[in-house]
Amino acid sequence: MKILVVDDEEDVKSLFEQKFRREIRGGQFEFSFAFSGEEALAFMQNHPSEVVMILSDINMPGMSGIELLKRIRADHPAAPPQVMMITAYGDSANHDQAMQLGADDFLTKPVNFNELKEKLLSIL
Amino acid sequence: MHFIVFFFLVQYAFSAMKATDRLARWDSFFKYARFYSFGLLAIYYIARQPDMYTWVWNLSLLALLWIFYKEDDFRDIRSTAQSILPFVGISMLSDTFELIFPKFHAKYDEIFGMTILFAWIFCFVIWFYARKQQKVLMQEREDRLREEKLAQEQKLSLEYLVAERTQELTQQKEELQKAIEELKATQNQLIQSEKMASLGELTAGIAHEIQNPLNFVNNFSEVSVELCQELEEEIDKVDISDEDKDYIKGIIGDLSQNQQKITHHGKRADSIVKGMLQHSRASSGEKEPVDVNALADEYMRLAYHGLRAKDKEFNAALTTDFDASIGTVNVLPQDLGRVFLNLFTNAFYAVAEKKRKLTEAGQLGDYKPEVKISTKKFDNKLYIRVSDNGIGMPDHVKAKIFQPFFTTKPTGQGTGLGLSMSYDIITNGHGGVLEVDTIEGEKTEFRLTIPIS
CATH class of the missing domain: 3.30.565.10 (Histidine kinase-like ATPase, C-terminal domain)
Structure with missing residues (x-):
């Protein structure tokens, strides 16, 4: 399963790679990383219909996670990827907006990786 | 004739004194003066009108005049009282001539008589005029008194009004002072709550900024603990001496423990940050x-x-x-x-x-x-x-x-x-x-x- 993680913090990459070391080695997950919304859209363009799952931060400089979600839902109506939004602001306004725009799930930081792992495995 | 002059002079002085507050002191004087004039008149007729009697009258009149001049209380009527002087003077002159030059007097008897009459009339004209003037003065005085009374009343009512206003103003001042104190208290309260609010916001702001890096610290330390466990498992697979293995495992154990400490303190910091964030979080739920x-x-x-x-x-x-x-x-x-x-x-x-x-x-x-x-x-x-x-x-x-x-x-x-x-x-x-x-x-x-x- 190909998963695209979108976050402006570059350390997220090594964190995910270490946290899911076994799953990556076992070939269950394949992670790609984008450090902005624009980068994420470019990646989707270059790898059409590959990404099954997108994990995106909401609060990013430039294109926000919400904006990214809108574009993904508009640009990729066929074979839509699952989108999970992640944010430090666990308020209901953010949550409601994300869900309304077609997010599949909503996580708050700090991310509980065990929970996330279970969720990803269940989708798999 | 002399009696009338005397009597009216006393009467005039009496009425003039009545207008002032000095009457009480002279009350008995006027009484005696009146009795004296009636007495003289009675004696005059009882004594069958002796010629030398006019001397008594004239001297009495002069005595009266002298009293009026001596006592300050009578100064208001002096000028009017002077009007009898010509009458007394001419009367005495006539009597003197009669005594010394009877012939000469008899010859000009009519002229003396006329002159005395004129002097006598002159007295009454002056008195009449003085009376009129006095009446006008009295009127004026009464008017002035009435005005004074009116002014007094106005003054009283004004004073009352002033007192009332003063009380109102004092009351207003007290109310204003109270209002100022309340305002000051409210201001202090506002400053206090404003301070607390800005501190709360600052706290929440700091918490937000700290939360992300703190998450990384916690996540990486957690994953490092897991990595240490993996490393420990892997070391068993490698073929090296037990001594080296134990040594490496010891280091891994310390590393793992350090990571656990980092996680522990990171979690502590995290709970503080969470507490700080509760400040800003719009209240959880509805009333x-x-x-x-x-x-x-x-x-x-x-x-x-x-x-x-x-x-x-x-x-x-x-x-x-x-x-x-x-x-x-x-x-x-x-x-x-x-x-x-x-x-x-x-x-x-x-x-x-x-x-x-x-x-x-x-x-x-x-x-x-x-x-x-x-x-x-x-x-x-x-x-x-x-x-x-x-x-x-x-x-x-x-x-x-x-x-x-x-x-x-x-x-x-x-x-x-x-x-x-x-x-x-x-x-x-x-x-x-x-x-x-x-x-x-x-x-x-x-x-x-x-x-x-």
């Missing part, structure tokens, strides 16, 4: 009708048992004084619960500290820790008091207790956010007031006032 008495009771017990769990020795009397008429009140139950929890936790801490200090000093005596809660509904307001007979606070502590991060508890035992948050919840969340009263070493009382809408 709903809540039995405040039950809520307070619940959290009182919760705080008590929380402390008991840590310190089995701890004991305190819980006194409740609930106003049953309160019923349910619209509040934010979770937030208000947090306030109760904070207040009770602090109260129990204060009594526990006092007991500990007294025990250390060996002066426990009959100290009985007590924590009280009382509720009251009055005038659309809810009054809640949480008091304890614990260690109390000095003034410099009391001044800071609502500031975030201020704590008197030892490191690790308090974040210094409890009261700051409680203040926020009561003032901003419920539009109420949170105050504190304390006597160092004796007691502390927190007073909550919440308006019931």
Whole structure:
């Protein structure tokens, strides 16, 4: 399963790679990383219909996670990827907006990786 | 003729004196003067009108005139009284001539008689004129008196008006002063709440900024612990000497322990950050009708048992004084619960500290820790008091207790956010007031006032 993680913090990459070391080695997950919304859209363009799952931060400089979600839902109506939004602001306004725009799930930081792992495995 | 002049002169002097306040002193003088004139007249007729009698009259008139000139009281009538002088003078001249030159006198008898008559008429004309003038003066004086009286009345009414106004102004001044004092108090309150609000915002801002890096610290340390475990498993697969293996495992063990420490302290920091974030978080949930008495009771017990769990020795009397008429009140139950929890936790801490200090000093005596809660509904307001007979606070502590991060508890035992948050919840969340009263070493009382809408 190909998963695209979108976050402006570059350390997220090594964190995910270490946290899911076994799953990556076992070939269950394949992670790609984008450090902005624009980068994420470019990646989707270059790898059409590959990404099954997108994990995106909401609060990013430039294109926000919400904006990214809108574009993904508009640009990729066929074979839509699952989108999970992640944010430090666990308020209901953010949550409601994300869900309304077609997010599949909503996580708050700090991310509980065990929970996330279970969720990803269940989708798999 | 002389009698008439004399009598009228006395009469005139009398009436002139009547207009002044000097009459009383001269009352008997006028009486005697009148009797004297009538007496002289009577003697004149009894004595069959002797010729030399005019001398008596003239001398009497002169005497009268002399009295008028001698006494200052008569100065007003002097000028008028002078008018008799020609009459007296001519009369005496005529008599002198009659005595010395009888022939000459007899020859000009008519002329003397005429002259005396004219002088006599002159007297009365002057008097008449003087009387008229006096009347005008009297009139004027009366007018003046009336005016004075009127002025007096006006003055009185003005004074009354002034007194009234003065009272009004004094009252207004007092009211204004009171208003100023109220304004000052409100201003202080506003400054205080503004300060607390900005501190709250600052706290929340800092928390947000710290949260992300802190998440990384926690996540990476956690994953490092896992990596260490993996590494330990992997080392068994490698073929090296047991001695080296143990040495490497020892290092891995230390690394793992360090990572666990990082995780532990990171989690501690995280809980502080979470506490800070609760400041800014728009209140969790809506206001709903809540039995405040039950809520307070619940959290009182919760705080008590929380402390008991840590310190089995701890004991305190819980006194409740609930106003049953309160019923349910619209509040934010979770937030208000947090306030109760904070207040009770602090109260129990204060009594526990006092007991500990007294025990250390060996002066426990009959100290009985007590924590009280009382509720009251009055005038659309809810009054809640949480008091304890614990260690109390000095003034410099009391001044800071609502500031975030201020704590008197030892490191690790308090974040210094409890009261700051409680203040926020009561003032901003419920539009109420949170105050504190304390006597160092004796007691502390927190007073909550919440308006019931």
